[in-house]
Amino acid sequence: MxxxxxxxxxxxxxxxxxxxxxxxxxxxxxxxxxNCTGIMPSTFFWSNSSIVYVLAYALTDGAAFAVLLLPIxxxxxxxxxxxxxxxxxxxxxxxxxxxxxxxxxKVVSTGLSAFLAAAVAIVLFIAILYLGGMxxxxxxxxxxxxxxxxxxxxxxxxxxxxxxxLAGLGAALAAVFALTVSAFVHNAYVALLSPLLVFYAYQxxxxxxxxxxxxxxxxxxxxxxxxxxxxxxxxxxxx
Numbered sequence: 503m504x505x506x507x508x509x510x511x512x513x514x515x516x517x518x519x520x521x522x523x524x525x526x527x528x529x530x531x532x533x534x535x536x537n538c539t540g541i542m543p544s545t546f547f548w549s550n551s552s553i554v555y556v557l558a559y560a561l562t563d564g565a566a567f568a569v570l571l572l573p574i575x576x577x578x579x580x581x582x583x584x585x586x587x588x589x590x591x592x593x594x595x596x597x598x599x600x601x602x603x604x605x606x607x608k609v610v611s612t613g614l615s616a617f618l619a620a621a622v623a624i625v626l627f628i629a630i631l632y633l634g635g636m637x638x639x640x641x642x643x644x645x646x647x648x649x650x651x652x653x654x655x656x657x658x659x660x661x662x663x664x665x666x667x668l669a670g671l672g673a674a675l676a677a678v679f680a681l682t683v684s685a686f687v688h689n690a691y692v693a694l695l696s697p698l699l700v701f702y703a704y705q706x707x708x709x710x711x712x713x714x715x716x717x718x719x720x721x722x723x724x725x726x727x728x729x730x731x732x733x734x735x736x737x738x739x740x741x
Contacts (some may be wrong), residue, residue: 505599512595516580517615526577526616530673531625533574534560536567551630552640554658558648561665562629563724571620572697572725575673578615580680581690583608609678617670618679624666651731664735671739672723711728717741 517523521548535542537560541551561569585591595604638658638671653661676697684693708714721727722741728734 504605504718506607509603511597511611513579513582513607514614515609517582517611520578522581523578523615523619525572526619527552527626529574530571530576531621531626533567533570534627536570536704537561552637553628554644554650554653554661555630555637556641557624557628557665558650561624561669561724562648563720569701571669571672572701573694575616575620575692576678576680576697577704578619578658578677579612579695579720580616580677581684583681584684584688584690584693586614587688609681612681613674618656618671620670620673620688621666624662624669628662636675646731647726649722649726649731649735655723664731668723668735668738695716 538556541556541559571711576639583592592604599607639653639705644654649661649664652664677702679697680693682691683696687693687696705718705720708718716727717728717739722738726734728737
């Protein structure tokens with residue numbers, strides 16, 4: 503356990519202070535605005551829109567760019583195993599803490615760095631909307647999709663947290679998957695794009711299975727798979 507703690511501290515220090523971590527935050531922030539290109543040109547964007555509505559639009563499948571969450575999630579640290587192997591750091595780390603501690607720390611730090619990069623970017627996006635004077639709720643009533651009911655029943659904070667958790671876990675899933683691929687395919691570009699390619703393949707295969715919405719990553723990451731928002735969030739997190 504002590505060896506794992508040492509390895510994790512070193513890896514977290516390497517990823518949080520790396521340029522790639524801050525690059526991922528900027529990419530996640532740009533990704534959210536990119537998803538809003540369908541509504542931002544409107545002259546009523548800041549005066550008539552609401553943060554609750556715009557955030558859902560920025561993080562869900564309202565635009566074709568939503569799936570870019572996956573390759574961006576791999577940016578902070580999913581390439582680190584290849585870098586460690588090529589530089590010789592892997593051999594030294596395994597000698598000091600052991601292969602198991604090194605491997606588990608690598609997985610945890612990769613997933614955590616992707617989650618944090620996505621979370622920070624979403625918080626910055628929400629802050630920009632607040633600074634722009636945007637209202638929290640729209641003038642019209644909200645439906646039961648995209649976790650809107652969390653906002654109407656419990657307030658905006660649980661709603662914000664739900665979207666942060668879902669996007670963060672999606673990014674972490676993609677990052678750890680890319681890390682796994684990099685252990686077998688020694689090409690950083692292939693590893694970074696692998697989550698997106700497998701996502702499309704998974705969705706195509708799932709299309710042949712009837713009533714598979716509960717297992718659809720598209721529905722889980724960019725929608726609300728169950729009518730009840732609380733149960734839907736629980737299912738998405740566990741799955």
